């Protein structure tokens with residue numbers, strides 16, 4: 347079932363080229379969808395339109411069946427956005443920030459929920475600190491906490507880990523996965539391909555306002571990934587044994603390295619078999635290195651097309 351449906355969505359800003367060109371996309375209930383793309387691709391524009399912060403120029407968007415324009419109240423009640431830019435009142439405490447947010451969403455105070463969210467985001471010991479006293483990474487966590495106070499069906503995270511250190515980023519990934527497990531649908535934008543690789547169920551790649559690809563992460567990585575195994579030989583090998591004269595196996599010019607390509611619809615690799623063949627032919631091996639193309643390779647390939 348789809349919780350969000352986007353049909354023929356376009357956006358033109360004044361004096362600007364088209365920020366979004368005919369976007370069609372469905373977000374499934376409960377999935378984590380990662381939207382990737384270079385600076386200015388249209389990621390923030392797309393999620394701001396869905397969240398009702400930016401008006402579309404054309405097309406239709408529904409959230410839980412509610413049109414974001416004609417039924418904006420019902421549509422908006424289902425979503426929370428963690429924005430790319432940090433906007434917080436610096437002079438109130440972390441706890442107050444969350445409580446006021448709850449009011450802003452038109453919901454009654456919920457002390458247990460506030461406590462739970464503060465603890466989940468490791469902000470409990472900061473609850474009485476003023477926002478101005480927090481570090482950048484902590485402020486980013488307060489933004490997420492704020493969004494969760496709406497108990498949203500769909501949580502949008504625009505660059506949730508921008509400017510966050512590696513350790514905290516990993517913590518946030520764990521936390522975002524936990525929110526997902528609780529049943530929320532999550533849509534995030536990111537520049538960190540590793541982030542999409544780690545967490546996403548599906549990945550969309552957007553470039554210059556066009557959605558270039560929408561694919562299940564595993565399928566995307568499988569379909570486009572190439573794997574390579576390089577075996578350094580202890581002695582140069584002048585004649586490749588017959589059993590190894592295959593199209594996916596090559597010998598380097600210096601005769602010292604065997605390269606085997608596999609995956610991506612080419613031959614499967616049976617490592618045990620290969621090792622046995624080498625042994626049978628008295629070929630001693632040194633280092634073995636395997637490489638797999640990452641989402642980054644796929645991404646760069648696509649953007650450069």
Ligand SMILES: Nc1ncnc2c1ncn2[C@@H]1O[C@H](COP(=O)(O)OP(=O)(O)OP(=O)(O)O)[C@@H](O)[C@H]1O
Nearest residue numbers: 359360362365383384385386387388389390391392
């Ligand atoms: N308020 C605005 N007025 C005019 N043009 C805008 C406005 N907001 C965004 N744009 C333009 O729309 C395009 C898409 O911008 P958007 O912020 O959606 O990109 P993004 O993918 O989120 O980029 P980033 O990775 O840098 O956050 C850009 O060309 C940008 O200059």
Ligand SMILES: [Mg+2]
Nearest residue numbers: 389390391430
């Ligand atoms: Mg952006």
